[in-house]
Amino acid sequence: MSRRILLNAFDMACVGHQSAGLWRHPSDEGHRYTDPAHWTSLARMLEDGGFDALFLADVLGVYDVYGGSRDAAVRAAAQVPLADPLLLVPAMAAVTSRLGFGVTVSVAYEHPYALARRFTTLDHLTGGRVAWNVVTSYLDSAARNLGRSGQIPHDERYELAEEFLQVCYKLWEGSWADDAVVRDRERGVFTDPSKVRDVGHHGRWFDVPGAFLCEPSPQRTPVIFQAGASPRGARFAGTHAEAVFVSGPSPAVVRRSVDAVRAEAGRAGRDPRSVRIFAMLTAIAGESDEAARATLREYLALTDPEAALALFGGWSGVDLSGASPEQKLEYVQTESTRSALASFTGPDRDWTVGELAEFVTVGGRGPVVVGSGATVADELERWADEADLDGFNLAYAVTPGTMRDVVTHVVPELRRRGRMPAPADAGGPTLRERYGTGDGARLAEDHPGSAHRTLPSRPA
Amino acid sequence: MSRRILLNAFDMACVGHQSAGLWRHPSDEGHRYTDPAHWTSLARMLEDGGFDALFLADVLGVYDVYGGSRDAAVRAAAQVPLADPLLLVPAMAAVTSRLGFGVTVSVAYEHPYALARRFTTLDHLTGGRVAWNVVTSYLDSAARNLGRSGQIPHDERYELAEEFLQVCYKLWEGSWADDAVVRDRERGVFTDPSKVRDVGHHGRWFDVPGAFLCEPSPQRTPVIFQAGASPRGARFAGTHAEAVFVSGPSPAVVRRSVDAVRAEAGRAGRDPRSVRIFAMLTAIAGESDEAARATLREYLALTDPEAALALFGGWSGVDLSGASPEQKLEYVQTESTRSALASFTGPDRDWTVGELAEFVTVGGRGPVVVGSGATVADELERWADEADLDGFNLAYAVTPGTMRDVVTHVVPELRRRGRMPAPADAGGPTLRERYGTGDGARLAEDHPGSAHRTLPSRPA
Numbered sequence: 001m002s003r004r005i006l007l008n009a010f011d012m013a014c015v016g017h018q019s020a021g022l023w024r025h026p027s028d029e030g031h032r033y034t035d036p037a038h039w040t041s042l043a044r045m046l047e048d049g050g051f052d053a054l055f056l057a058d059v060l061g062v063y064d065v066y067g068g069s070r071d072a073a074v075r076a077a078a079q080v081p082l083a084d085p086l087l088l089v090p091a092m093a094a095v096t097s098r099l100g101f102g103v104t105v106s107v108a109y110e111h112p113y114a115l116a117r118r119f120t121t122l123d124h125l126t127g128g129r130v131a132w133n134v135v136t137s138y139l140d141s142a143a144r145n146l147g148r149s150g151q152i153p154h155d156e157r158y159e160l161a162e163e164f165l166q167v168c169y170k171l172w173e174g175s176w177a178d179d180a181v182v183r184d185r186e187r188g189v190f191t192d193p194s195k196v197r198d199v200g201h202h203g204r205w206f207d208v209p210g211a212f213l214c215e216p217s218p219q220r221t222p223v224i225f226q227a228g229a230s231p232r233g234a235r236f237a238g239t240h241a242e243a244v245f246v247s248g249p250s251p252a253v254v255r256r257s258v259d260a261v262r263a264e265a266g267r268a269g270r271d272p273r274s275v276r277i278f279a280m281l282t283a284i285a286g287e288s289d290e291a292a293r294a295t296l297r298e299y300l301a302l303t304d305p306e307a308a309l310a311l312f313g314g315w316s317g318v319d320l321s322g323a324s325p326e327q328k329l330e331y332v333q334t335e336s337t338r339s340a341l342a343s344f345t346g347p348d349r350d351w352t353v354g355e356l357a358e359f360v361t362v363g364g365r366g367p368v369v370v371g372s373g374a375t376v377a378d379e380l381e382r383w384a385d386e387a388d389l390d391g392f393n394l395a396y397a398v399t400p401g402t403m404r405d406v407v408t409h410v411v412p413e414l415r416r417r418g419r420m421p422a423p424a425d426a427g428g429p430t431l432r433e434r435y436g437t438g439d440g441a442r443l444a445e446d447h448p449g450s451a452h453r454t455l456p457s458r459p460a
Numbered sequence: 461m462s463r464r465i466l467l468n469a470f471d472m473a474c475v476g477h478q479s480a481g482l483w484r485h486p487s488d489e490g491h492r493y494t495d496p497a498h499w500t501s502l503a504r505m506l507e508d509g510g511f512d513a514l515f516l517a518d519v520l521g522v523y524d525v526y527g528g529s530r531d532a533a534v535r536a537a538a539q540v541p542l543a544d545p546l547l548l549v550p551a552m553a554a555v556t557s558r559l560g561f562g563v564t565v566s567v568a569y570e571h572p573y574a575l576a577r578r579f580t581t582l583d584h585l586t587g588g589r590v591a592w593n594v595v596t597s598y599l600d601s602a603a604r605n606l607g608r609s610g611q612i613p614h615d616e617r618y619e620l621a622e623e624f625l626q627v628c629y630k631l632w633e634g635s636w637a638d639d640a641v642v643r644d645r646e647r648g649v650f651t652d653p654s655k656v657r658d659v660g661h662h663g664r665w666f667d668v669p670g671a672f673l674c675e676p677s678p679q680r681t682p683v684i685f686q687a688g689a690s691p692r693g694a695r696f697a698g699t700h701a702e703a704v705f706v707s708g709p710s711p712a713v714v715r716r717s718v719d720a721v722r723a724e725a726g727r728a729g730r731d732p733r734s735v736r737i738f739a740m741l742t743a744i745a746g747e748s749d750e751a752a753r754a755t756l757r758e759y760l761a762l763t764d765p766e767a768a769l770a771l772f773g774g775w776s777g778v779d780l781s782g783a784s785p786e787q788k789l790e791y792v793q794t795e796s797t798r799s800a801l802a803s804f805t806g807p808d809r810d811w812t813v814g815e816l817a818e819f820v821t822v823g824g825r826g827p828v829v830v831g832s833g834a835t836v837a838d839e840l841e842r843w844a845d846e847a848d849l850d851g852f853n854l855a856y857a858v859t860p861g862t863m864r865d866v867v868t869h870v871v872p873e874l875r876r877r878g879r880m881p882a883p884a885d886a887g888g889p890t891l892r893e894r895y896g897t898g899d900g901a902r903l904a905e906d907h908p909g910s911a912h913r914t915l916p917s918r919p920a
Contacts, residue, residue, distance in 0.1 A: 013581070015650060016650075023645075023650055024645040034585065036553060037554075040554060060573070062670070062673065070653070071653035074651045074653040075648070075649050075650065075651060075653050076648065077651060080651075081641075081673060081674050082577075082673045082674065083580070083674060084577050084578045084581040086547065087547065087549075087578065087581045087582060088550070088585075089550075090547050090548070090549075090550040090551040091551050091553070091585070094496045094497075094551040094554065094555075109574055110574075111606050111607060113520070113569075114520065114569055114570075117520075118544045118547065120543070121473070121543040121544040121547045122547060124494035124543060125494065125496050125547060125548075125551070141670060144669055145573045145668050145669065146571050146574065146668075147571065147666055147667050147668070176541075181541075183491060188481065188484060188535070188764060189536075190475060190476075190483055190537035191535060191537060192535075193530070193531035193534040193535050196534055207604070209604055209605065210521075210522070210605045211522065213520070213521075213522065213540060214541050214542065215494075215541040304648060
């Protein structure tokens with residue numbers, strides 16, 4: 001069988017995620033993001049349709065770089081209003097049994113002791129189907145409202161993230177022994193106190209001397225996801241990530257990120273092939289190439305280019321509100337935004353502002369592929385092979401229509417080609433087993449979290 | 461009709477909540493606390509059985525005052541292991557339509573910008589059935605693991621809580637106008653940006669200059685619950701709480717807390733009768749008085765007095781591990797624990813350590829009433845009338861058995877007596893409407909949160 005392609009649906013607890021303006025399409029149900037039934041029916045459809053996981057993005061601010069104002073984003077519901085993604089998972093978990101759930105939470109605004117409990121709770125409630133997308137946050141608007149004037153410097157954010165994960169690993173892997181919970185009714189012992197250990201963490205950012213509050217969940221540590229594109233981000237991903245989320249306009253651009261992450265994993269003493277790498281991509285699939293192209297034309301008539309540039313402003317820090325479409329991107333960037341733009345566009349093309357605006361209008365930072373199931377499958381195979389990918393985070397143009405079209409047209413084709421397994425062979429029941437990134441449901445031996453399994457036992 | 465009695469089920473995301481040791485009872489299902497089906501079937505049973513809400517306690521530490529060690533609590537699963545209560549609500553909300561959900565979250569370890577989004581998300585997902593039990597935290601073990609050496613001093617904790625709520629009110633009530641979300645597909649306007657306002661908060665503890673991330677939920681501000689027993693706590697409750705949770709061993713002791721809260725509400729310019737006050741109580745109900753007493757004897761044979769004193773140690777700060785059962789409580793207390801003990805026992809009785817241990821063994825700090833539906837209803841009416849209560853937070857001896865017995869035996873009796881309404885007359889659909897504490901689904905005009913509705917509009 002050819003190399004398997006993993007599929008995650010990429011979504012967010014908001015009206016419009018990556019395709020600004022498409023909330024106006026008659027079939028779009030993004031405005032139902034506060035209705036549990038919207039999420040439970042989406043989750044059922046994804047699970048029945050062969051998706052591996054639902055991946056939820058998050059930010060804690062608004063997109064206010066474009067024109068120095070949030071108005072464009074607010075007007076077009078571009079990631080605002082926005083709900084808390086963690087709270088969407090329990091209802092979806094209760095109506096599914098195999099679908100994974102990746103949730104984005106920033107380490108900048110949480111305390112590890114409380115956040116570790118949240119993820120353990122979710123891992124219990126889902127039976128081990130949870131991933132944590134570890135982010136360090138990029139929006140100044142979030143930092144301001146959470147009581148920090150401006151961001152912590154970029155590299156320091158990763159130092160904080162390193163220590164945050166160390167604390168979490170100690171709590172998840174080291175505090176409660178596998179045989180701590182004994183449930184011995186006769187002796188009146190639910191948990192053997194000698195098998196619950198203090199983690200004794202004293203670091204630069206956090207002091208966590210005591211024991212964890214939670215008994216071990218199926219995966220203990222959730223599957224660790226990461227999305228950093230910078231060199232420091234790639235090093236962090238190579239060290240900690242079991243799954244990495246990349247994006248770029250061409251397989252060649254994406255390949256560079258993939259190679260960097262796999263190299264960093266090797267440098268960290270891990271098997272570079274054990275890291276699952278997903279590219280962002282929007283697939284518009286239909287009965288035929290022509291039908292799919294007609295659908296895309298429908299979408300393009302409803303896009304909101306100003307709101308798309310508002311999203312781009314937040315991602316890159318670059319305000320394109322004053323630029324004319326013909327201007328080369330090269331001339332609108334400043335020293336401080338050069339690397340953000342370069343990681344977005346890659347060095348292969350000399351983009352104009354207009355080209356960029358058109359590119360990000362549907363599907364945000366990722367490419368759009370359009371066509372019949374066979375055509376889309378061809379493109380996914382080409383991307384996977386040329387960029388050395390393990391799968392895709394598929395963004396939507398409209399929700400849930402885009403994912404339903406993938407289920408209808410693309411999944412059967414990928415199965416015929418041996419790129420996706422039959423449901424019975426998809427692996428599981430935990431997400432780590434489904435992704436195949438660990439030692440069964442637990443972290444791989446060569447993952448740095450595994451080192452914390454050996455916290456010293458206490459004399460009884 | 462006599463004055464209505466409201467019923468909340470009092471629970472926690474753990475194995476054993478208030479009745480230490482009873483996880484050993486063959487019918488107890490507390491160990492299923494990580495299984496969503498445990499919670500969804502409990503919620504359905506409570507809703508169908510006429511309960512008004514499920515109230516979830518929480519702590520972020522272990523009970524380690526007793527003997528200077530957490531071992532007694534860990535051994536008997538006394539509130540440890542413990543999961544995150546917020547994450548239990550979405551699955552329960554998806555299978556119910558009228559039951560309210562009160563969730564305890566401490567202001568000591570959260571940021572208001574992030575927590576406000578969590579509650580708004582829950583209020584959306586439940587259709588306006590959420591209450592927030594605002595606590596300031598009492599366990600040193602939590603403070604240590606969340607990066608603070610010891611607690612913030614008691615009165616200062618309430619100052620922080622005051623400001624925390626101010627920030628939340630501004631975000632919930634003032635940032636998005638009622639008519640901000642217009643969903644105008646023709647004009648491409650989902651939200652009118654001129655109707656989303658910066659909250660401009662700059663205080664001692666928090667800086668939150670910007671706008672809220674969420675569109676208004678059915679209740680906007682969740683129903684505000686509070687449980688502080690100290691004079692400062694009563695003042696806080698009188699100012700902010702729409703519902704207050706009290707406990708004590710007799711109606712006379714409880715009455716003092718009730719009077720203090722209502723007086724403080726009046727002093728704050730609010731209608732003292734608009735505050736719903738709930739006492740903690742455990743009801744063991746059966747077919748007959750004798751059947752119920754036999755059930756209680758079964759429970760008493762399985763209690764764990766050491767673990768009960770471990771819970772008491774955390775609540776009061778008093779370590780009774782060295783005391784003999786005959787000792788008077790008066791002689792084991794120190795200056796620093798005197799007020800905690802006094803608020804627990806009241807001045808009416810001269811307790812021994814043994815009496816206290818027996819009292820807290822089933823149902824923790826609240827009384828236990830035992831008997832047929834008629835006998836329990838008599839006691840609930842007596843407590844409600846003598847202590848001027850609006851209802852009860854009913855703790856369990858075993859879960860879900862204790863609540864099922866209340867549904868079977870007590871609720872029909874209270875309905876016959878006109879103390880509980882038929883389901884169609886219970887009010888709703890929001891929890892605020894069910895409790896009747898506001899102006900429909902919204903805060904009452906005389907509630908301090910309502911003052912923040914008038915954040916200045918911005919020129920379009």
